[in-house]
Amino acid sequence: MTVAASPNHIADSVIRDFTSFTTQVRYTDVGDAAVSAAKRCLVDALGCALGAQETDVMRALRTVASTATSSRAATVFGTTIRTTPDLAAFVNGSAIRCLDFNDDYFGTDESNAKGDTGPHPSDNLGGVLAAAQVSGATGADALLGVIIAYEVCGQLVDEVVLRGNGWDHPTFHSIATSAAAARLLGLSRAQTADAIRIASVANICLFETRVGSISNWKGLAGPNGSRNGLFAAMLAEAGITGPEMAFEGARGFMRQLDHRFSLGPFGGKGRPFRVENTYFKHLPLRYELQLPVQLALKLREVVDPREIASLKVYLEHKSVASREAEPALWRPSGRETADHSGPYLIAAALVDGGITEATFEPGRYLDPKLLSVTDTIELIEDTTYTASFPWQMACRFEVRTEDGRSLTIRGENPKGHPQNPMSDAELTAKFLGQVEPRLGEDRARELLRALWSLEHESSLDRLFNLMTPGR
Template identity: 30%
Template sequence: MTQIEAVARGKPEPVISGPSQADGIARFALRAKYDDLTAERRERLKVSILDAVACAINALGAPPIEACRAQADELGGPGGRCTLVGGGRANPVYAAFYNTALIRYVDFMDSYLARGGLCHPSDNTGAILAAGEHADLSGKDFLTALAVAYQVEAQLTASVPFMAHGFDLTTQLSYSLAAGLSKALGLDDQKTAAALGICGDFIPLLVARTTPISQWKGLSSSHLALGCFHGVLLASRGVTGPRYVVEGTDGLAQALGEQIRIDWDCVKLDAFDRLALKSYNTAVPGQASIHCMLELRNAHAIDPAQVESIENDAFQDAYDFMGGGRFGPKTDVHTKEQADHSLPYLLAVALLDGSVQPAQLAPERIAKPDVQKLLRKVQVRPDEGFTTRYPSETPSRITVRLTSGKSYTHEVNDYPGFATRPFTWDEIVAKLDDLAADRADEGLRKEIAAAVRSLESIRVKDLMNLLDRVD
């Protein structure tokens, strides 16, 4: 087992001598090998990669994405050597920025859940793809670098409750991107540690997730990808960073008021055992609640016009993120960003439409009177018993009460795509077909899926050439 100590002690004493956490992460990144991944974990990683590709294709054309594309076209250099999903090229820094924005924006990507926080490891994928194409990596080397990034982000998420202290869930991403990019670009231990020091100086705030939610919620990780790739390239040229960025004077640990002591020599590439993918187009804490509502709807002929109230008992993080708890009220819903983080909206539209996919987050659907009226009848409550079972389970209970006096109740422990019910390869291919059908024909989708499935036998540029053909 990994040896972790992260105990709140006010403002911990700084460490200014001996090996640092950055040194430890650098050693971990350098020693990681493709063969350290079991066959099952390789499969889970490939499923996540194809999931990320599906999300990226679906995001093409969204207004914030168009703004990112205009930025990449203007500043990324038309003669760049890295592919932009959907066609075009840019330098690796702006390819990392744009492709990360595509993967993250629709909020349909993978997650890693821990007590006190979560992260989206696929936030690493766009940047590592850009590095892989820039360095002409083999598929095996790309998988290894991405696995390093996934593990570093998950390890930090499991170790420290970043969000409890007001730091965004992308704080860990600064370190994982530094580690994964350094691995992909072949940096030595000293330059990798320098890259970690440079990138670890990027500290995003949790305000990006709180009410009122803006479009920045879906783009902040792409901003980190741009900055971290730039920082790693500087480290590759010999620029040094703060060695004790985590535990030093006024470093991350002091800002958090937490000791952060991870024995990176004991860390393994095993984060994939706890990856969760999404069945529904919403934030991950709400997946089980939506699944519960859809099962209840399928079991009973409920007329939404006769609904008096909908009650959702959920674990604390679901309530805080999406139910009106710590992150603010969730009944004033007019945009995609507000809708995909509002359990009142999502449960209402699930009952009305029998689905929560990108179509349910379209502006014209959000504005309709039926869902706007029904969402105000939804009450979300934290359940202490459910909270104790999280994150091993994601319990949720829905009770629908009708004006006739009749009521229906249903309870679930998880949802399809959760770590205990991982997607099969066929299921993730079906998700690709659903999300990418408007932009890639059946033949191209099959080629993309086959390329991801056989990454060991191709190069990164071969996959990117396929994504260049998406329109």
């Protein structure tokens, strides 16, 4: 077996910085704002997870999880299934991600990558909570794990141009979860470095997952990254080492991406943690399309969608697509494409007056009358919007009606953006709207109280029990 690098000297600066942060940060040092933000993320994520339990995808994944057992078992959300920690991480993370209603992070006005990619940081929570459960962590320990995962993931979002180089963001989740899991499992500095190294070199992912007619894997890729991050930490715990120069080596992460970078300042010592700038969703669809859908609902108040001759939608560069390049966005054939299709979602909001689960049923996204409105929509880049993205998200509609009228509507920062935040009360309402139908009002509210006071829980046992109907 290869001899591990010295625990006191880590040559790769990215591995060194992530390891130092992960092993040195303390719950007592992170501050009330970060703890509150971590609880907000858990409330949002577990509401999404429980709301997705009866989908076909989650039924299939629970079947897979139930085939495995472990002497170090973790629980599948909302069930009595006990499976391997990595499978629990995958299934639970997939439940959080399934309805595309969970949080996002694109960075701030200080981010060097300028919102190149926007992974869902709560995709990490399947792995974080599995590690917390099997390690016997307290609620405060689990919250610190959340803060670590969001900080590491956010650092990568802020500094790494990934999507622009043809790669996909689940690799960020592998790295972030490996760090958080290493901390929760009590790994040494040397083991933590190896966990991050293994997660980094083994999990580079392809952006093909998110183009064309999109498959189920779109919603599962991020949670699979978290699963692999937890597995990397478990390997390091057992003494397995990883390549020393995972990021900066001659064939490392930076070389493969053709992009060199260094990490920015970490949260702490008066600087906000990245979890404090989480982007929450008020609609179950791609984050960059939250604002266009809001504007469509506003437009519907003054224009009958049947009267629209053309609708030009001005956005930042990454949200623009043409019908010639991506025809599936104008004719979605499945939920995964529909909830990422700007033309379809704008048309659905105009015609139906909202976005609900019914929006993603075949009878809706194949409806010729709705698709006739989709055909009027063109997506166009406004370079000033690209320049201000992501800390200022902007959108403009220029409408021409069949009788020759013209109308312009503008908006900035959708509800849930860090500069237009959802309140605790709004996140509570979102949670209860998804969880009460499954658990009933009393149990849903008891679970909510446990989440809002998680730092006082001696373990996660009560949390997992409350998520299961009838327990």
